[in-house]
Amino acid sequence: MTPPPSSDDRPAAGSRSRQEGVGSETPPERGRSAAVVKLLVRGERTNAVIGWGLLLVAGYVAVDMVRDGSVLWGAFAALIAITAATPAGATRDWSAMVPWPLVALVTAAVLTRRVGLYPDIAGYAAVSGLALVVVVEMEATTLVEMSRSFAVFFAVLTTMALQTWWTVAQFYSDRWFDTQFLTTQTELQWDFVAVTVVAVLAGGFFQWYLEQFDHVGTHRHPIVPDDS
Structure with missing residues (x-):
């Protein structure tokens, strides 16, 4: 007959319950990460602070480009900053800002263009990014609602319209300021x-x-509150 285990061999009730509860507890690191992600995604003031910081960078790039002689791209960078800041100016609320990842896209595009890294791709990203900012501002500040597919389609149309105006601006820049933006029709x-x-x-x-x-x-989380 096997003798019953002594009290020293039996696991303590407290330690057993702690072992069973280890897997069910949420690690503190996971909770902190979720809080940071929520702050970056849902925090209105956080979104505005990051957005304004990125717009300051875009504004500096615009001034630096103009000083360096790249007037057309400097004006385009300034247009990006003005467009992204339009909701705040219209509502007189500094926290009215489009999602900061969009501002990061257009700021990174003009900054990459400024340093001369993949200038063509940076130019395409800047134009399409500006079109996206316009579309998102329409959805967030007006009564316009778009499905995802239509929003993408409308953003593409807006990009093509902006590219048309940008081509006209490049043509006159080549004519008046002797730049070399447009070389061949194929390009x-x-x-x-x-x-x-x-x-x-x-x-x-x-x-x-x-x-x-x-x-x-x-x-879903408009940057201009509904007064109704």
Whole structure:
């Protein structure tokens, strides 16, 4: 007959319950990470602070480009900053800002263009990013509601319209300031193709991201409150 285990061999009730509860407890690191992600995605003031910081960088790049003689791109960078800051100016609320990842996209594009790293791709990203900012501002500040597919389609159309005006501006820059933006007709045609592709990819990704994470500054969390 096997003798019963002594009290020293039996696991303590407290230690057994602690062992059983180890897997069910949420690690503190996971809780802190979730809080940080929520703050970055849902925090209205956090979104505004990051957005304004990025706009300051875009504004500095614009001034630096103009001082360096790249007047056209400096004006485009300034246009990006003004467009992204329009909701805050219209509402007189500094926290009215589009999702900061969009501002990060356009700021990174003009900054990359400024340092001369992949200038063509940076230009396409800047144009398509500005179109995305316009579309998101329409959804977040007006009564306009778009499905994800239509928002991407509308962003592509807006990108093509902006690219058309940008081509006209480059033409007159080449004519008046002796720049070399437009060299051949073939290159001009490929520019339209490339910027359209970038617009589809960027538009699809950001619309998915904004819907997936329910980011502040979208139509679900508008940056202009409804007075009704």
